Amino acid sequence: MEVNKDKLLHWLQELIRIPSITGNEEAIASYVSQELSKMGLHPQVKENNVFFEVGEGSRSLLLNAHLDTVDVGGEWKHDPFGAVMENGKIFGRGASDDKGNIAAMLEIASLSRNKKMNGRLIFAFTTGEEFGVKLEEKGSYVLSQFLKADKALVLEPQNDVDDKRVNIIYGCRGIENILVRIKGKGSHTGYPERGVNAISKSVEVLAKLEKVDFHKVMAMDQEIKTICMPIRIDGGADIFLVPDRCEIMIHCRIAPEDDKIVKQVEHVCREVCGDNFEMEATYSAPGYIEDPNDELVDIIRQEAQRFKFTTQNRFAGGRIDASIFKTVANIPSFCMGVGNRDQMHVLDEFITVDEFITCSEMLKNIVFTYLS
Numbered sequence: 356m357e358v359n360k361d362k363l364l365h366w367l368q369e370l371i372r373i374p375s376i377t378g379n380e381e382a383i384a385s386y387v388s389q390e391l392s393k394m395g396l397h398p399q400v401k402e403n404n405v406f407f408e409v410g411e412g413s414r415s416l417l418l419n420a421h422l423d424t425v426d427v428g429g430e431w432k433h434d435p436f437g438a439v440m441e442n443g444k445i446f447g448r449g450a451s452d453d454k455g456n457i458a459a460m461l462e463i464a465s466l467s468r469n470k471k472m473n474g475r476l477i478f479a480f481t482t483g484e485e486f487g488v489k490l491e492e493k494g495s496y497v498l499s500q501f502l503k504a505d506k507a508l509v510l511e512p513q514n515d516v517d518d519k520r521v522n523i524i525y526g527c528r529g530i531e532n533i534l535v536r537i538k539g540k541g542s543h544t545g546y547p548e549r550g551v552n553a554i555s556k557s558v559e560v561l562a563k564l565e566k567v568d569f570h571k572v573m574a575m576d577q578e579i580k581t582i583c584m585p586i587r588i589d590g591g592a593d594i595f596l597v598p599d600r601c602e603i604m605i606h607c608r609i610a611p612e613d614d615k616i617v618k619q620v621e622h623v624c625r626e627v628c629g630d631n632f633e634m635e636a637t638y639s640a641p642g643y644i645e646d647p648n649d650e651l652v653d654i655i656r657q658e659a660q661r662f663k664f665t666t667q668n669r670f671a672g673g674r675i676d677a678s679i680f681k682t683v684a685n686i687p688s689f690c691m692g693v694g695n696r697d698q699m700h701v702l703d704e705f706i707t708v709d710e711f712i713t714c715s716e717m718l719k720n721i722v723f724t725y726l727s
């Protein structure tokens with residue numbers, strides 16, 4: 356039983372035509388749930404997250420793709436919500452990230468109705484994966500409160516299409532944003548010794564931060580270390596005043612299981628400023644790491660081979676929702692999926708039709724082999 360190319364293309368184009376920039380997932384959630392209902396399936400919706408399961412048995416696999424996209428973000432040559440097909444590509448915001456995978460999941464859901472499976476296949480279409488959504492408000496977090504599965508496969512466009520390579524993600528860094536407010540003491544710039552320059556203190560803090568030995572873990576043969584960088588700075592007062600305040604936003608990409616980053620930043624601030632600073636952790640999301648010697652990874656590798664794709668285990672650069680299923684729901688999680696990873700968040704985003712169809716077929720085989 357093969358995936359149906361016409362249905363896949365139809366769904367993908369319809370999905371692209373429904374704008375679903377983060378925070379506006381209601382319309383796409385209702386489209387997805389209507390399509391599933393038409394198949395005779397019984398999707399549930401919670402805060403615009405759509406989920407349901409098929410099959411029975413003790414084994415279980417969670418399949419996830421996100422409903423939201425980043426904003427259009429500039430001038431496109433193609434209508435970002437037009438889903439135009441041109442030269443074997445379909446263009447639109449979300450074409451690769453992540454609507455190709457939503458369409459593939461719809462087709463797998465449709466096929467699962469007539470498939471004898473050894474176990475349960477759980478579908479989760481989630482909100483708020485992209486920027487700016489607090490951890491507790493992300494769909495993956497909301498569903499992680501009650502979904503249970505032996506394993507999760509989080510679908511993101513991770514393929515290197517030109518090289519015919521499937522990337523299998525087994526971990527990612529987390530994020531910690533720390534806002535530091537440094538207090539100085541204002542004075543006449545002709546008598547700087549009477550004041551404390553908050554900007555100079557900030558520079559000292561940043562220089563010291565670069566020397567900290569941050570948390571690290573080994574991921575296969577690669578060292579993954581917490582990285583810390585200033586991403587916004589704002590301070591000073593008038594042009595003849597020693598600045599009495601400076602605010603730095605410190606953005607940290609944290610190695611998995613780093614539970615000391617906030618303490619380390621605080622320690623540096625205290626060394627430089629004494630008590631004259633305040634700190635606020637404004638955003639946190641966990642990282643995670645999984646052992647890639649796993650049955651599911653083996654199946655992905657075998658199926659990729661059948662389609663003449665090579666595979667590569669990778670530690671992700673960005674944060675992915677697999678980290679939430681792993682750390683909040685305690686479900687071992689991997690990430691892969693249809694679509695080109697260099698198309699994430701770019702202008703004139705596209706998906707290559709051939710790859711989309713071939714890799715949807717591959718994905719269907721991976722899922723049904725895992726539950727066979």
Ligand SMILES: [Zn+2]
Nearest residue numbers: 421452453511
């Ligand atoms: Zn994505």
